[in-house]
Amino acid sequence: DTRHGPILYVEDVSVSFDGFKALNNLNLYIDDGELRCIIGPNGAGKTTMMDVITGKTRPDTGSVYFGQRIDLLKLSEHQIARGGIGRKFQKPTIFEALSVYENLELATAADKRVWYTLTRQLNGEQRDRINEVLIQIGLVDKRHSNAGELSHGQKQWLEIGMLLMQNPRVLLVDEPVAGMTGEEVEHTANLLTSLAGKHSVIVVEHDMAFVRSIARKVTVLHQGSVLAEGTMDQVQNDPRVIEVYLGE
Ligand code: ADP
Numbered sequence: 729d730t731r732h733g734p735i736l737y738v739e740d741v742s743v744s745f746d747g748f749k750a751l752n753n754l755n756l757y758i759d760d761g762e763l764r765c766i767i768g769p770n771g772a773g774k775t776t777m778m779d780v781i782t783g784k785t786r787p788d789t790g791s792v793y794f795g796q797r798i799d800l801l802k803l804s805e806h807q808i809a810r811g812g813i814g815r816k817f818q819k820p821t822i823f824e825a826l827s828v829y830e831n832l833e834l835a836t837a838a839d840k841r842v843w844y845t846l847t848r849q850l851n852g853e854q855r856d857r858i859n860e861v862l863i864q865i866g867l868v869d870k871r872h873s874n875a876g877e878l879s880h881g882q883k884q885w886l887e888i889g890m891l892l893m894q895n896p897r898v899l900l901v902d903e904p905v906a907g908m909t910g911e912e913v914e915h916t917a918n919l920l921t922s923l924a925g926k927h928s929v930i931v932v933e934h935d936m937a938f939v940r941s942i943a944r945k946v947t948v949l950h951q952g953s954v955l956a957e958g959t960m961d962q963v964q965n966d967p968r969v970i971e972v973y974l975g976e
Contacts, residue, residue, distance in 0.1 A: 735760040735928050736781065736898055741790030742952070743776050750776040751787065752952035758898065763924035765939045766932045767963075768949035769972060774932045777949065778900050781930075782815050783808040795897065814896035818903050820887040824876030828867050828886055831875050832858045835890035857893065864922065865889040866915060881912030885919060898928045905938050917942050948972075 738756040742749060751773045758764055766774055779785035780792060783805035792800040800808055809815070822831050836854055850858075862868045865885040870878065875886055884904060891899060904920065905913045913935075921942055923929050933939050939946060940960045948956040948963050956966045963969050 737793040765943040772949040773952040812897040814891035835893035
């Protein structure tokens with residue numbers, strides 16, 4: 729759905745590590761509300777791309793704009809996270825000794841140290857939001873369980889829920905289905921597709937069957953730039969893509 733136009737503009741971005749170009753004139757435009765999958769062989773620059781978007785790595789050249797032309801290169805990693813770009817790493821950073829509900833409460837706090845006072849001051853709107861997110865991530869029945877008791881998949885969904893508490897415009901998700909059971913993979917596919925529309929979702933993933941099941945548009949990175957872009961069928965039939973994957 730391209731009605732809304734881009735929300736994220738990565739333009740001519742290059743990043744070098746000791747002379748090695750991890751990103752080489754990368755151009756990437758993510759539309760508002762779209763679900764985009766980013767694939768590519770190891771070392772293609774996928775992690776570096778996410779690091780640049782989230783402010784963890786500064787590009788040598790190029791620009792990154794968000795929304796109504798907000799210059800992300802002028803913002804800190806923290807400002808970017810608070811300003812509408814959430815990132816889910818592979819390893820969840822949930823608080824295992826707290827309940828699912830408490831984890832979501834905590835996620836509303838800008839400063840985790842004020843959680844104790846904050847949870848006593850949550851307003852009706854914030855409580856409604858927690859309940860809405862519990863439904864979205866499918867953990868209503870688990871809301872009073874300790875996060876540490878959740879399955880691997882449930883922990884991943886809780887972490888996505890914690891990011892949702894910040895109402896991100898863009899959600900970056902790194903290998904969401906690694907280590908999941910078939911049923912968990914299916915749940916994750918439904919979750920991520922249901923988030924699109926309201927949020928832009930960027931998924932970096934190696935599992936091609938999963939990518940095929942969720943993606944409307946796929947970007948293939950190779951040697952730090954975009955090799956191909958289109959539907960899964962289009963990119964999988966692209967001779968340059970076939971060559972790169974066969975050469976892996
Ligand atoms: P991907 O996530 O697609 O596997 P990366 O973005 O992690 O690719 O890495 C791209 C290239 O940049 C790799 O060859 C990697 O070794 C190199 N690289 C990434 N981060 C660093 C770093 N901090 N220092 C040196 N080289 C790095």
